[in-house]
Amino acid sequence: MSKRIVIVGGGVGRTMLANQLVSKLYPEILRGEVSITLLSNSPHHYYKPAFMYVAFNQFFEEELKRPERSLLRPEITFEVEEVTDFDFSGQHLKTRSGKRMGYDFLVIATGCVPAxxxxxxxxxxxxxxxxxxxxxxxxxxxxxxxxxxxxxxxxxxxxxxxxxxxxxxxxxxxxxxxxxxxxxxxxxxxxxxxxxxxxxxxxxxxxxxxxxxxxxxxxxxxxxxxxxxxxxxxxxxxxxxxxxxxxxxxxxxxxxxxxxxxxRAVDAVLQSRVSQAPNDEGWLPTNHETLQVYGLENVYVIGDTVDLPVSKAGGACHNQAPVIANNIAAEIRLSAPCSVYDGRVQAVAQMGLNAGMPLWYDYAHDVLPTPPTRLGGLLRNGFNRGLYWAVARGML
Ligand SMILES: Cc1cc2nc3c(=O)[nH]c(=O)nc-3n(C[C@H](O)[C@H](O)[C@H](O)COP(=O)(O)OP(=O)(O)OC[C@H]3O[C@@H](n4cnc5c(N)ncnc54)[C@H](O)[C@@H]3O)c2cc1C
Missing domain, CATH: 3.50.50.60 (FAD/NAD(P)-binding domain)
Known part of the structure; x- marks a missing residue:
């Protein structure tokens, strides 16, 4: 029977991951042995870092969102559905519209919300x-x-x-x-x-x-x-x-x-009661290396919902997505995950309205700051205005 991979969330983590999974599992998808479905409660994908530019009148809403469908490879089924319940033991989800959906592999990518x-x-x-x-x-x-x-x-x-x-x-x-x-x-x-x-x-x-x-x-x-x-x-x-x-x-x-x-994590994740994070924050207990959720079969987590010690950042998702894609492919092909996340995060920090500072770190190394430059500012601007969408499409 075909293996169903279901990814929940419509942000950068899951968009990159879904596109990378198609590249990785293309032969199985063509043979009808694997399907990939994305569920999001919004038809739009927001470039969230742009919200900080909104505060300085540099971005407006229409510039920082794209239809999620336009970012996804055609092999991916995309449905606008809000997941309300995770039934991990029965390996299925329930949505607000009343749908019940089974999965063989689940990736939770629902981000976090300000509280x-x-x-x-x-x-x-x-x-x-x-x-x-x-x-x-x-x-x-x-x-x-x-x-x-x-x-x-x-x-x-x-x-x-x-x-x-x-x-x-x-x-x-x-x-x-x-x-x-x-x-x-x-x-x-x-x-x-x-x-x-x-x-x-x-x-x-x-x-x-x-x-x-x-x-x-x-x-x-x-x-x-x-x-x-x-x-x-x-x-x-x-x-x-x-x-x-x-x-x-x-x-x-x-x-x-x-x-x-x-x-905090979103309501559906809080209500799943998988997290034991204090203050009902809802971070999912995440294997630092494989990105599987501890205690659950065939469930991975990416992005802001993890309880890892690394920044809740798109630059973290960028490095987590290939690890999860490879691990799911390895589970399907070899019956065990084989890739390890080293905690890598990279970004170009906006240091003032014009300057930028490239930065990177991982579990073992802190950011080593360098002087902000205008070239760094140009790089950040290029990322804000275009490169981000190529990254989400899994092209960079
Ligand atoms: C102001 C600001 C500045 C930032 N600056 C940077 C930066 O410079 N560099 C950087 O790397 N990162 C930055 N980040 C962080 C980055 O935007 C996030 O880490 C990243 O978006 C997390 O991706 P995600 O996929 O985990 O979650 P999100 O991008 O938040 O996506 C979550 C998705 O899940 C959907 N969803 C939620 N609940 C459900 C549900 N129940 N059912 C179905 N769908 C659901 C939502 O609609 C959303 O589409 C910044 C964030 C902010 C807000």
């Missing part, structure tokens, strides 16, 4: 750039502020050694903010304060989640008159008084609170 409501007052008083509409609202505020105080906070998951989404994004947006306000001619009247929590993955009292990058940040910020503070773990916000309180006992006023909010 500002998990900190008292943050949803009401804070801004963020991790979704389109909140980023538009932030753009409105950043485009009109003439003087005051922009206070930047970062919240980590409570699951030990799991980072927030896109580790470098708070630094990128702080530097973009500085440039943006300079362009607007209001920078000298607006104070920017970048803060970081006491516990950042394995580090304590740092400005970034990896030491080499954290160590250079004070110099970078001082050159731009950006203030910074370690040991600020956001615990609650008073929307009326516009004060952010920390678990360490500090209280800081703000005019704009630009936050990296708590995050």
């Amino acid at each position: 500002p409501e998990r900190i008292d007052g943050l949803k009401e008083a804070g801004d963020h750039f991790y979704q389109y509409q909140p980023a538009r609202q932030l753009a409105q505020r950043l485009s009109t502020i003439k003087k005051g105080r922009i206070f930047i906070t970062v919240s980590f998951p409570q699951t030990p050694n799991v980072p927030h989404q896109c580790g470098i994004a708070p630094v990128e947006t702080t530097l973009m903010l500085d440039d943006f306000l300079r362009r607007r001619g209001v920078r000298e009247h607006v104070e920017i304060i970048y803060t970081y929590p006491t516990v950042a993955q394995l580090l304590r009292n740092c400005l970034f989640l990896q030491r080499p990058t954290g160590d250079i940040l004070p110099r970078v910020f001082e050159q731009k008159n950006i203030h910074y503070q370690r040991g600020f773990t956001l615990s609650r916000v008073d929307p009326e008084a516009k004060i952010a309180y920390s678990a360490e006992g500090d209280a800081q006023p703000f005019d704009i609170l630009m936050a990296t909010p708590p995050i």
Whole structure:
């Protein structure tokens, strides 16, 4: 009987993976021995990193999305269906429209969602750039502020050694903010304060989640008159008084609170009760090497839903997709997975509105920061405006 591979989620992780699986298993697909189905709750694919540019009026919605179908090889069946239940023991899924779908191999690629409501007052008083509409609202505020105080906070998951989404994004947006306000001619009247929590993955009292990058940040910020503070773990916000309180006992006023909010897995994953992550965050217990979900037969996970210690980033998906494609192909052909993920993540960080810094790291090595350059900025712009879609199609 034909082996059914079902991938759930419509983001970058699963799009790359589905296309790579077709290349890998083409002979079996042609013979009708393998089928690949993608289920997503949206017909669109969003280039999520562009949300941070939305906050600075550089991208609008129509520029950062494509129809998911247009990114997929024709051999893939694509259905717009929201998965509501995973029945792992029976190897099937249920969808909101009432469909029941069996699988032989399942890949969960449902990403994560911001959860500002998990900190008292943050949803009401804070801004963020991790979704389109909140980023538009932030753009409105950043485009009109003439003087005051922009206070930047970062919240980590409570699951030990799991980072927030896109580790470098708070630094990128702080530097973009500085440039943006300079362009607007209001920078000298607006104070920017970048803060970081006491516990950042394995580090304590740092400005970034990896030491080499954290160590250079004070110099970078001082050159731009950006203030910074370690040991600020956001615990609650008073929307009326516009004060952010920390678990360490500090209280800081703000005019704009630009936050990296708590995050969690999507409802269907939370409700599957497979995760034992604290605070009901829902990260799936992931084999660091094979990317299988511990305790489940024939189930893999990719992207932001993992509980791995690497950045929840497209640059992580890029390296995870070929490992999963190879492992599923090996399970079909050899009855056992054979590829190993080494924790590799790569990206080009946006360091201000024009400059970029290529970066890469893995389980064993931190990012070694290099001076941001305009060439790096061009590379990032090329990625934003075109290369990303080639990557999603599995071409790069
Ligand atoms: C502001 C911002 C900046 C970023 N910057 C960078 C960067 O510079 N570099 C980088 O590498 N990464 C960056 N990232 C991170 C990157 O975008 C994510 O890591 C990546 O999108 C994760 O891919 P994914 O496939 O796991 O999830 P997603 O891309 O989030 O896709 C999840 C998909 O699952 C679908 N879905 C959810 N629930 C269900 C369900 N129940 N049934 C069916 N479908 C469902 C959703 O509709 C969505 O299509 C950034 C992210 C943000 C928000």
